Amino acid sequence: MPDVISITVNGASITVPLGTTALAAILSTGASSVRRSVSGAPRGPLCGMGVCFECRATVNHRPHSRTCETLCAPGMDIRTGDHVND
Amino acid sequence: MKLPVYDVLIVGAGIVGAACAAACAAEGLSVGIAEAEIIGGGATAAGMGHLVVMDDSEAQFALTRYSQTLWQRLAPELPPDVEYEGCGTIWVAADADEMRAVTEKKQFYESRGVPAEILDARALHQAEPNLRAGLPGGLLVPQDAVIYAPCAARFLVEQAQSGGAQLHLPRVVTEIAPDGVRLNDGTSIVAQSIVIAAGTWSAKLLPGIEVRKRKGHLVITDRYPGFVRHQLVELGYLKSAHSLTSDSVAFNIQPRKTGQMLLGSSRQFDKESALIDHGILRRMIARAEEFIPGLGGLSAIRTWTGFRAATPDKLPLIGPMPGYENLFLAAGHEGLGITTSLGTARLLVDQLLQRAPGIPAAPYLPGRVYENVHA
Amino acid sequence: MTSRRASFDTLVVGAGPAGIAAACCAAESGARVGVLDNNPRAGGQIWRGHERSDASPDARRWFGKFTAAKIDFLPSTEVIDQLENGRLIVQSIDASSIDEVRELTYKNLILSTGARELFLPFPGWTLPNVMGAGGLQALVKCGLPIGGKKVIVAGSGPLLLAVAAHLREHGADVRLIAEQAPWHRVARFGMSLAFEKTKLAQAFAIRRQLSGVPYKTSCWPLRANGEEKLESVTLRTGDRTWQEPCDYLACGFHLVPNTELPALLRCDLRAGFVRVDQSQRTSIPNIFAAGELTSIGGVDLSILEGQIAGYGASGQSARAAQLAPQKRRLDRFAALLRETFSLRDELRSLADAETVVCRCEDVTVSRIRHHLSWRASKLHTRCGMGPCQGRICGPATEFLLGWKLDSIRPPIFAASLQSLAVAAAARTEEDLMLNEESR
Numbered sequence: 001m002p003d004v005i006s007i008t009v010n011g012a013s014i015t016v017p018l019g020t021t022a023l024a025a026i027l028s029t030g031a032s033s034v035r036r037s038v039s040g041a042p043r044g045p046l047c048g049m050g051v052c053f054e055c056r057a058t059v060n061h062r063p064h065s066r067t068c069e070t071l072c073a074p075g076m077d078i079r080t081g082d083h084v085n086d
Numbered sequence: 087m088k089l090p091v092y093d094v095l096i097v098g099a100g101i102v103g104a105a106c107a108a109a110c111a112a113e114g115l116s117v118g119i120a121e122a123e124i125i126g127g128g129a130t131a132a133g134m135g136h137l138v139v140m141d142d143s144e145a146q147f148a149l150t151r152y153s154q155t156l157w158q159r160l161a162p163e164l165p166p167d168v169e170y171e172g173c174g175t176i177w178v179a180a181d182a183d184e185m186r187a188v189t190e191k192k193q194f195y196e197s198r199g200v201p202a203e204i205l206d207a208r209a210l211h212q213a214e215p216n217l218r219a220g221l222p223g224g225l226l227v228p229q230d231a232v233i234y235a236p237c238a239a240r241f242l243v244e245q246a247q248s249g250g251a252q253l254h255l256p257r258v259v260t261e262i263a264p265d266g267v268r269l270n271d272g273t274s275i276v277a278q279s280i281v282i283a284a285g286t287w288s289a290k291l292l293p294g295i296e297v298r299k300r301k302g303h304l305v306i307t308d309r310y311p312g313f314v315r316h317q318l319v320e321l322g323y324l325k326s327a328h329s330l331t332s333d334s335v336a337f338n339i340q341p342r343k344t345g346q347m348l349l350g351s352s353r354q355f356d357k358e359s360a361l362i363d364h365g366i367l368r369r370m371i372a373r374a375e376e377f378i379p380g381l382g383g384l385s386a387i388r389t390w391t392g393f394r395a396a397t398p399d400k401l402p403l404i405g406p407m408p409g410y411e412n413l414f415l416a417a418g419h420e421g422l423g424i425t426t427s428l429g430t431a432r433l434l435v436d437q438l439l440q441r442a443p444g445i446p447a448a449p450y451l452p453g454r455v456y457e458n459v460h461a
Numbered sequence: 462m463t464s465r466r467a468s469f470d471t472l473v474v475g476a477g478p479a480g481i482a483a484a485c486c487a488a489e490s491g492a493r494v495g496v497l498d499n500n501p502r503a504g505g506q507i508w509r510g511h512e513r514s515d516a517s518p519d520a521r522r523w524f525g526k527f528t529a530a531k532i533d534f535l536p537s538t539e540v541i542d543q544l545e546n547g548r549l550i551v552q553s554i555d556a557s558s559i560d561e562v563r564e565l566t567y568k569n570l571i572l573s574t575g576a577r578e579l580f581l582p583f584p585g586w587t588l589p590n591v592m593g594a595g596g597l598q599a600l601v602k603c604g605l606p607i608g609g610k611k612v613i614v615a616g617s618g619p620l621l622l623a624v625a626a627h628l629r630e631h632g633a634d635v636r637l638i639a640e641q642a643p644w645h646r647v648a649r650f651g652m653s654l655a656f657e658k659t660k661l662a663q664a665f666a667i668r669r670q671l672s673g674v675p676y677k678t679s680c681w682p683l684r685a686n687g688e689e690k691l692e693s694v695t696l697r698t699g700d701r702t703w704q705e706p707c708d709y710l711a712c713g714f715h716l717v718p719n720t721e722l723p724a725l726l727r728c729d730l731r732a733g734f735v736r737v738d739q740s741q742r743t744s745i746p747n748i749f750a751a752g753e754l755t756s757i758g759g760v761d762l763s764i765l766e767g768q769i770a771g772y773g774a775s776g777q778s779a780r781a782a783q784l785a786p787q788k789r790r791l792d793r794f795a796a797l798l799r800e801t802f803s804l805r806d807e808l809r810s811l812a813d814a815e816t817v818v819c820r821c822e823d824v825t826v827s828r829i830r831h832h833l834s835w836r837a838s839k840l841h842t843r844c845g846m847g848p849c850q851g852r853i854c855g856p857a858t859e860f861l862l863g864w865k866l867d868s869i870r871p872p873i874f875a876a877s878l879q880s881l882a883v884a885a886a887a888r889t890e891e892d893l894m895l896n897e898e899s900r
Contacts, residue, residue, distance in 0.1 A: 024604030030587035032690040039823045042689055044589030048599030050499050051577050053848040064308045064385045069554050071501050124837045131840050177851050236840040308848055362871055368885035371878050382879030390870050
């Protein structure tokens, strides 16, 4: 069982340790925001436990996924707020 | 203790009461509004806010058409939070029979001055790519629109207030008296005329009238801009609205300005509980998925129910109550309260001022149903 | 094909300390026990990651029992609705089975859904890198690199110290801990710990880990500054205001219970918490509640309540009764927590007119404050209408404006329309299979 897995964030391939959440993977690319608010302001995670919904991104083509609750899996495709239509 | 004397007291600040208040104030009448809880609450808050012309009967068509024209005229004045969106309605045909009905519907509308365009299968798919393949087509009614009704009600109350109307909130009217109303805090409001615009609560104030609760379910999704572009209603919707006894669902989906999808519709009589009925919810979603197969994947953030105020002949009660000197009704609008609020207000004001109404008022008069129910 | 319906004698919702203890105790009776949690691993918030790294002796002991016992653990699973008493609908939030729903039946239910942080709005609080205190800790435990980053920990509660210590252990440069409670209350709280040997040991350990880090009382953030993300925090204590550059602000004002599921199940609430009797039984005879749901009382009380509930739900009432006396002491600790970390009035004026209160819908303070109720504000401004359904802005507006929240509606967490439809159809397992096949 590998200790690292390969995923893509906004089209770029990265490797992350097994057990990393999608959110941590996004943040590890140097991004601090994950989505844009309804009026366009950059937003990052707040609660870390799945209740605030600020960490939503498109995971495996499913929009509005809470990335703090999602464990990375091999081949996972993650797209954050500004990159949904790439 | 007595409060000021008004020409008109409106009981209820849902969209119908709010519209009546605005129309009365605009005519220079002194207006009071008594609202138990929230402006734009009740069915106004629960419903879809669809501004639609309906051809279920001549009378229903006349009132919805009249009202739609009034909404169009008002639209430029509406503030952004009313979210007026002229997205139009597409009545979707599920089979060849319904496609024939589409042609008849178009003729009905166009001969009465309402633009309507038949969409064949290809045009329907272009207009709404997420509808399933194989639908024969539909009818586009471009002048239909969508609003966010609670804020529209607030706008209308503010209009009334800038015309001098006074809002009494929160105040519960417990009794109709000869000279006004009694409130739950023991005080009274004196008024020359009283208008009951209290939706499903109207029968509590006036036990002789028949306004029944007709429960509906709704679901709202997260944001998916462009997933649906028009209000989509299946032609079978009218069958659902017709049934006086059984529970029914019909496909009805609306794109909100936020990009959220608002899904309905269901109808049930004799349900007092506002809790979600899981069986009905399932049927409603399943029905919608038959038209939009991809709908299932959308994230739903809340479900709720509301109670429409339904009358036995499916037309609202607008006008003087027989057996009373000064009591008027503006209630029982079933699923068309948002649309017909403006037309209702105009008819009501015309009757208050005893002048010729904008459209024939007879089909909506309480006198058509009630002779003298004054105890 | 995996079974779409699972039946349990005792079902536990939430696998934090209370839920773990409850499940272990219920399992002693031989009952069929299931536990679900929205995380991929058990532990909840306070024991997050404890099965891997350094764990407290308590955590190690309970995890050992949990693993050894015959308990069905359903990770990455959330309750979305109830069909009727005894039948819950849950959804998977694991990516490989996302949106799949199941029906879980129970004879007895134990709710241990814990608490979340209370977030108060202040200018700049929506900037990226402003997070909860527990929020940042959770992120670090899930892989966020924090080494060398400047962090300010602020807000209220013992959680701030635990978070600061943990972050420091992972290499963060913790600049300051800002506790809004006044010194005399915090000092009295600290002294009360001296009477508890284990708590005292913990306190000294944390103190060692935090040596050199200023801990200021009567201190709170006034604004978070930055353009696209946090750059500095303006803080206040007494009449002194200053600006402190930092990379992260970990800020939470103590805790509020996650009462959405109990409310949906029609359990009585009192002062915002689930009302229970001495056996942890709620107003619904076959539903129990334990942990932060009943009062914010810390991990020891959570474990004890979990044990009592676990024994009670599985018919082992003698064992439950034996534990009851210990509750008195721990309930006193809960009361002390409440008094010590109650929020000061100045925190009501942190937000200005343009501060966002509802983050989901970007509704500012100026738009909501003249409304008479939560419901009126929601209908007219959309505050609380977003995906979080008022979990963040609800407690904030309750503190700022005294509003009581609206009634709860399903789904408790956002669920796909298909999930709602399949769930609602779950009369029998055959129904579920038929629905799948006809799709």
